[in-house]
Amino acid sequence: MTSEALDLVSRPDRQANRALGEIVREADEPMAVDIDPDRSRETSSTNFSRMRTDWRTGESSEIEGILQESRGIIHRAFPGIYMIMNELWMHVREPVVVDGTGEIVTDIFGWPEWKKLPSGAYAEDYSRLTDREKDDFLLRITTGLLEWHQQAADLWGTSMLAKGRWEEAMGIGFLTPTGRVTVEERTQRGRVHASEDRYHAIFRATVSRSAEALVRSMELIGQRLKDSLTA
Known part of the structure; x- marks a missing residue:
């Protein structure tokens, strides 16, 4: 919390501090819509046609x-994973190509697009993978996991820092109003501010x-490749 927020929290207002604690704890709770149960009594039935x-x-x-x-951040953070997966898919799938030129169609990230079945599932045959290819992919996945776990941990850290900023903004918004302001009004101002x-x-x-x-x-893919080699 900033020095401004700490100074505000130090005010002798136990009720405000208690309410602030409840607001901050929202960050640790599942982000679900809270429906007042009393609202269900306003109507005898639910009109699903209006839903x-x-x-x-x-x-x-x-x-x-x-x-x-969000997908762009993930692709930039884990290029090695997408390189491995697209190399693997090149063995078991068929890329979409432009009629006449045979040029492979790519997505916005530059990776090939793959043919799909009428059901929407990808057309693929993993029996095309040889044991040597499986062993190569398994080794690359196993050695890459150390780096990937660290990158995932870094992204988790940034999410926690963002959560801290949210909590700080809620606290400042809650405690800033002066005068005769109810806890409910402070709470609403805290939410708007944050x-x-x-x-x-x-x-x-x-x-x-x-x-x-x-x-x-x-x-999981690495484990499955390992299982197929020892089967």
Whole structure:
């Protein structure tokens, strides 16, 4: 916390400090929508025909842009993983090519796009991998895990720092108002003051979770390659 926030917290306001603690603890709780149970009593039945199942106009492209930014960070942080996987896929899949030229179609990151079955699953045949190729991929994955785990830990660290900024902003927003202001009003002002930091923390948490899942997937692939060699 900054010196400004520490000075504010030192004020003899036990109720405000207790409420601030509750706000800060929100960062450790699952990010779920909290629905007041009393609202369920306002209607005898739920009108599912009015339930919104998609993003509002403009939101979908905005969310996709944010997720694309997250994917970009992951690709830049783990180029070795994507290099290995695309080399492996080149053995077991068929790339999409441009009719007439035979040029391989690539995605926005420069990796090949792969042919899919009518079901949407990729067309692939892992029996094409020889034992020598499996052993080579296994060795590269095993030796790469040390670096990948450290990179994932760094991204986790940045997500924790973003979370700390969020908590700090919430505390400052909560304690700044003066005069006769209720705890509920302070709480709302704290949330508004920290809204930008909150979304940044969510974004960094998303990146960290993606990195963790990617490295865990490589561990599983390495184990499966090992099992196929000893079977």
